[in-house]
Amino acid sequence: MTRKNNNFIMRAVVYVGYFMALFPLLVLIIWSFTGIWPWPQLLPETFSLRALDELFGGYSGAIKALISSGLISAVVALLSIVVSLPAARAIVLCDFLGRDLLKFIVLMPVIVPATAFAMGIDVLFMKIGLSDTVLGVILVHIILCLPYTVRIMTEVTEATGDKLEVQARVLGASPLKVFTNITLPIALPGIISSVCMAFIVSFSQYFITLLIGGGTVVTYAMFMFPYIQSGDRTIASAYSVLFLLSTLIVFVFLDRTVKKYYDIGDVFYFN
Amino acid sequence: MSYSRFKPYLMILPVVLVMAIFIIGLINGVLQSFGIIPAAGLTKLTLSYYQEVLNNGDLTASLWLSVYISLATSVIAVVIGVLVSVAATTSGLVKSKFFQILKIPVIVPHTVSALLMLNLFSQSGIVARMAYRMHLIRGQEGFISIMFDKNSIGIILAYLWKEIPFVIMIVVTIMANINSSFGEAAVNLGASKGKVFKHITLPLCLPSITTSFIIIFAYSFGAYEIPYLLGATDPKALPVQAYVEFVYPDIAHRPFAMVLNSLMIIFTVAIAYIYYKILSKNLVKSGMSND
Numbered sequence: 157m158t159r160k161n162n163n164f165i166m167r168a169v170v171y172v173g174y175f176m177a178l179f180p181l182l183v184l185i186i187w188s189f190t191g192i193w194p195w196p197q198l199l200p201e202t203f204s205l206r207a208l209d210e211l212f213g214g215y216s217g218a219i220k221a222l223i224s225s226g227l228i229s230a231v232v233a234l235l236s237i238v239v240s241l242p243a244a245r246a247i248v249l250c251d252f253l254g255r256d257l258l259k260f261i262v263l264m265p266v267i268v269p270a271t272a273f274a275m276g277i278d279v280l281f282m283k284i285g286l287s288d289t290v291l292g293v294i295l296v297h298i299i300l301c302l303p304y305t306v307r308i309m310t311e312v313t314e315a316t317g318d319k320l321e322v323q324a325r326v327l328g329a330s331p332l333k334v335f336t337n338i339t340l341p342i343a344l345p346g347i348i349s350s351v352c353m354a355f356i357v358s359f360s361q362y363f364i365t366l367l368i369g370g371g372t373v374v375t376y377a378m379f380m381f382p383y384i385q386s387g388d389r390t391i392a393s394a395y396s397v398l399f400l401l402s403t404l405i406v407f408v409f410l411d412r413t414v415k416k417y418y419d420i421g422d423v424f425y426f427n
Numbered sequence: 428m429s430y431s432r433f434k435p436y437l438m439i440l441p442v443v444l445v446m447a448i449f450i451i452g453l454i455n456g457v458l459q460s461f462g463i464i465p466a467a468g469l470t471k472l473t474l475s476y477y478q479e480v481l482n483n484g485d486l487t488a489s490l491w492l493s494v495y496i497s498l499a500t501s502v503i504a505v506v507i508g509v510l511v512s513v514a515a516t517t518s519g520l521v522k523s524k525f526f527q528i529l530k531i532p533v534i535v536p537h538t539v540s541a542l543l544m545l546n547l548f549s550q551s552g553i554v555a556r557m558a559y560r561m562h563l564i565r566g567q568e569g570f571i572s573i574m575f576d577k578n579s580i581g582i583i584l585a586y587l588w589k590e591i592p593f594v595i596m597i598v599v600t601i602m603a604n605i606n607s608s609f610g611e612a613a614v615n616l617g618a619s620k621g622k623v624f625k626h627i628t629l630p631l632c633l634p635s636i637t638t639s640f641i642i643i644f645a646y647s648f649g650a651y652e653i654p655y656l657l658g659a660t661d662p663k664a665l666p667v668q669a670y671v672e673f674v675y676p677d678i679a680h681r682p683f684a685m686v687l688n689s690l691m692i693i694f695t696v697a698i699a700y701i702y703y704k705i706l707s708k709n710l711v712k713s714g715m716s717n718d
Contacts, residue, residue: 170511173591177531242441272456
């Protein structure tokens with residue numbers, strides 16, 4: 157009897173959790189199709205597609221911002237991999253001076269707030285002309301992605317090792333061939349996961365883009381911000397829904413890849 | 428594979444270059460907090476900005492506000508997150524496909540989380556409407572304003588909506604693994620379920636619980652978006668105040684921003700080191716559970 161009761165309570169706790177996670181999102185979706193929703197109605201009085209027009213009508217620039225934002229995040233994701241792959245291999249397979257220090261420093265951007273280090277970087281970028289440029293924004297986004305991508309690639313390298321590469325070299329394959337025919341295919345699922353993760357991290361940045369980009373580099377997260385602030389709930393909610401859909405697609409892809417190839421469920425180790 | 432002595436350094440060169448920007452950013456911030464801004468002709472080391480900040484009631488209020496927000500957020504998130512993880516593990520719901528939806532809040536950006544809370548808890552929000560319908564309040568004004576309030580309840584709620592699922596995601600996988608492997612063995616040997624949980628599962632989950640606590644604490648201490656969107660006008664949270672000082676037209680204000688940043692940097696770098704230590708100690712263990 158008590159065990160049954162106990163199990164009932166446990167299930168109830170989880171169901172309450174589901175509700176807490178989903179209910180606010182449901183309200184968000186309702187708001188984005190709301191025409192008039194006067195107090196104290198529990199449901200909107202009229203519905204409207206005004207937000208869809210705002211998003212896709214072409215005059216607001218939302219889709220343009222979404223595309224340019226996607227491009228920036230894609231470049232960030234690819235560059236993060238180019239930087240992380242060799243580093244992860246060096247960390248796992250080689251012994252070098254300062255290895256532990258490097259591991260520590262790469263981890264730091266997860267904990268040290270962007271607010272705190274971004275202003276120092278902005279001061280540096282002003283000096284070397286990277287402030288208010290896309291390149292500058294891409295560079296700081298990469299800094300924020302490296303903890304995730306280096307970690308994923310390190311785990312993948314630890315799992316696969318370099319035995320196959322050694323064999324291929326012994327059998328006479330050129331370093332380039334080894335890289336294209338062995339290293340890349342083996343690391344590919346890890347690379348896909350890293351790219352997705354980096355994309356999501358970069359796509360979601362608001363503050364650091366504002367600070368380094370100085371308002372001249374407009375990403376979707378920045379484009380959306382004033383609407384959330386100003387109070388047109390319908391438009392703000394619609395922008396948010398489009399944002400969530402964009403990241404959700406990338407995320408589902410990431411989740412699938414990770415589950416299919418690796419037994420690591422914790423790419424979220426960092427927020 | 429045999430690598431030449433220099434090859435590893437070549438391989439880490441890109442990472443080192445990118446992270447050099449990060450380190451220079453940190454150093455720049457700390458230097459400016461000591462009043463060294465060559466661009467403004469200031470080159471003398473001084474502690475006066477720190478003294479001014481620490482004697483300034485507004486700025487210390489910001490500091491304490493941020494400590495309060497991040498402590499409240501991380502403690503509540505970890506407690507509730509662990510409780511839900513326990514419930515999901517013991518009820519077996521962790522295995523259900525639907526459980527995956529708890530991942531959604533983790534990828535929702537903080538700006539949207541702020542909007543969700545406004546939709547719910549503002550004076551015209553859905554919760555106020557429900558309270559009115561149930562005759563708990565007489566009108567909109569009867570609903571206690573928890574957005575933009577001095578107790579930062581809105582800020583904390585917006586963080587919690589994201590961070591509780593975050594804790595669950597980190598903790599529940601490990602908890603479920605342990606429960607099904609070690610737990611069954613212990614039960615077979617005659618231990619009660621409660622005992623198994625207290626003496627085996629919880630201690631083994633402790634590292635992941637600690638790391639989630641650290642990440643949330645540091646994040647909610649230093650993030651800008653939510654306190655900016657949902658905070659009271661006065662006092663402002665530390666990151667918001669720092670940005671106000673940074674963009675102040677008079678460059679002489681910048682050291683104040685950098686003092687606030689440096690306090691954040693010193694504090695969080697220390698936290699990061701603890702985090703790093705926990706992670707590297709744990710690699711062996713997580714490697715085991717991955718097999």
